[in-house]
């Protein structure tokens with residue numbers, strides 16, 4: 001399934017602005033000492049990486065992502081001599097064994113096609129006793145409110161859309177199942193918590209426009225529809241959300257923290 005991870009500016013409009021707010025609480029929760037070497041897997045445009053640089057006082061940070069467009073965006077927008085961004089996948093992280101003090105990942109773990117391989121790689125690159133921690137949206141619990149609103153309307157018009165919803169694709173994104181996957185990979189001291197922010201859109205247009213940019217699963221679904229089906233979906237959402245006024249949703253992530 002094509003998730004449309006390519007254009008950095010579009011990602012920032014759709015998701016980066018919310019990811020950054022979750023990242024701030026996540027980094028605070030990790031409460032790591034300053035001066036560590038960090039590695040961010042699935043770094044995308046650098047939402048979590050930038051937060052680590054701003055708040056955690058790292059000695060160095062390596063961000064890895066398979067999207068050349070996102071890596072280019074991260075390199076252009078994060079001018080910090082401690083940071084480096086490289087193309088690569090979670091199942092073959094381009095870093096030496098035991099080269100990081102702490103490995104993190106934001107909103108990416110569910111997109112890794114081979115999660116056990118990704119956890120093994122995180123285990124390999126972190127120094128013994130280091131941390132491996134990540135967060136993903138609460139898709140199965142409907143905790144990503146604005147996506148849920150989009151897909152509810154899409155499914156009402158096109159029942160086949162259900163197979164593409166993140167709740168169906170990523171049923172393991174619950175606190176219990178994520179913790180179980182980390183424990184099965186051999187990580188210790190696994191703890192989880194919810195991190196919530198309010199996603200507030202100034203107007204219906206502010207809510208709708210990022211979906212039209214094609215970056216991410218729901219936007220990729222929208223731009224794949226015929227123009228008449230796109231218009232019908234927009235009309236339905238406008239009616240449901242009582243456009244044009246401001247709209248607010250809860251955006252809830254599950255965060256997992258562990259040590260090796």
Ligand SMILES: C[S@@+](CC[C@H](N)C(=O)[O-])C[C@H]1O[C@@H](n2cnc3c(N)ncnc32)[C@H](O)[C@@H]1O
Pocket residue numbers: 005015016019020041042043044045046047048064065066067070088089090091105106107108111112113
């Ligand atoms: C929702 S974005 C999250 C980006 C960023 N970490 C953030 O918090 O905004 C998901 C990211 O997972 C990346 N991704 C997809 N498959 C991957 C893989 N096999 N290995 C590493 N990253 C992957 C995508 O390229 C994309 O940047």
